[in-house]
Amino acid sequence: MKEESPKAIFYALAANLGIAICKFAAASFTGSGSMFAEAIHSTADCGNQLLLLFGLRQARRPASPLHPMGRGREINFYSLLVALLLFFVGGAFSVYEGVHRLFAREPLQFAYVALAVLGVSVVLEALSLWGALKEIRKRHPDKGMWRWFRETRESELLVVAGEDIAALAGLAIAFVAVLLTMVTGNPVWDALGSIGVGLLLMMIAWLVAREVKSMIVGESASPEVRGAIEAHLRARAEIRGIVNMITLQWGRHVVVAVQAEMIDYASGRAMVDAINVIEEDLQATFPQVRWVFFEPEVARSGAASA
CATH class of the missing domain: 1.20.1510.10 (Cation efflux protein transmembrane domain)
Known part of the structure; x- marks a missing residue:
């Protein structure tokens, strides 16, 4: 950035x-x-x-x-x-x-x-x-x-x-x-x-x-940046749905923490590779995103993006 x-x-x-x-x-x-x-x-x-x-x-x-x-x-x-x-x-x-x-x-x-x-x-x-x-x-x-x-x-x-x-x-x-x-x-x-x-x-x-x-x-990223990040993640084919997402403004940079339900993969290694691709693409699309913490999650009843 x-x-x-x-x-x-x-x-x-x-x-x-x-x-x-x-x-x-x-x-x-x-x-x-x-x-x-x-x-x-x-x-x-x-x-x-x-x-x-x-x-x-x-x-x-x-x-x-x-x-x-x-x-x-x-x-x-x-x-x-x-x-x-x-x-x-x-x-x-x-x-x-x-x-x-x-x-x-x-x-x-x-x-x-x-x-x-x-x-x-x-x-x-x-x-x-x-x-x-x-x-x-x-x-x-x-x-x-x-x-x-x-x-x-x-x-x-x-x-x-x-x-x-x-x-x-x-x-x-x-x-x-x-x-x-x-x-x-x-x-x-x-x-x-x-x-x-x-x-x-x-x-x-x-x-x-x-x-x-x-x-x-401690504030989240601005509303338009947070909304754009969430929309970007929801559009990924590897993700079924966002369980929870937190953004934190850290000076000029942004921290993103995501819990997401992933599609089915044949192995844990394949899922890790998919998550790495998602993180790299997110940081390329949003240069201000310095840190991404991604947690694959099983969707819980009534869960919603925070």
Whole structure:
């Protein structure tokens, strides 16, 4: 199976590093709480992308006696760390900063600078999100965004897309908050913008963490992959029926365990040869299937595929 390229993460890292520097400079120059919250968010995104790159590297380490099936699921652990950082470093800190400025009522200076930086950031984040959505559509052309979000087994792509959505929506909130502050002269809008950005980040981080947690616990292959594998096995002439089938997503790969009623064979050796042919054909048809555990079974009354 082809290795996933981390190029998209490198591009996002470079973009967020540049955006973070601009935001910190603008926050220092204008005194904007919303801008400062956005600068913290972009800095957190840089750390998140470094964690994802490290997680992808760890996930590609070969199998060992301690990890006989490899470490493909390790990327899920680092994706969960990213979601937690997005929640606490990005979201909770932004809420804290907003509450602090709500009471401090610090004036906003040179708001047009903040608006210019936010406008440029919106364009860059929109391009980044467009790249993530393009990748999702290429891999899953028949799925809507929400369905893909609930069914995907690609935790690193899930995190990148979630970050991009949170970043773009947060920038829109910060832009409106700074604009209202500039028009009304009331710094409360800027503080409320920081709080709004923080709450938004915390909500998206929670949604991402919930999905990644499910991957860590252990999920089957995606519904369409599982259905295709089962249909492929049922079509085999050597198999009378599927008694039970379990799939397990293991990083980029899939584990398949099958109990199937076989046709009659003259000898046990002939049945073993037939099972070997079935396994080789299954892995050739579905390159993501790394491990196949096949158990010939006598059909039991009322048995059904699980």
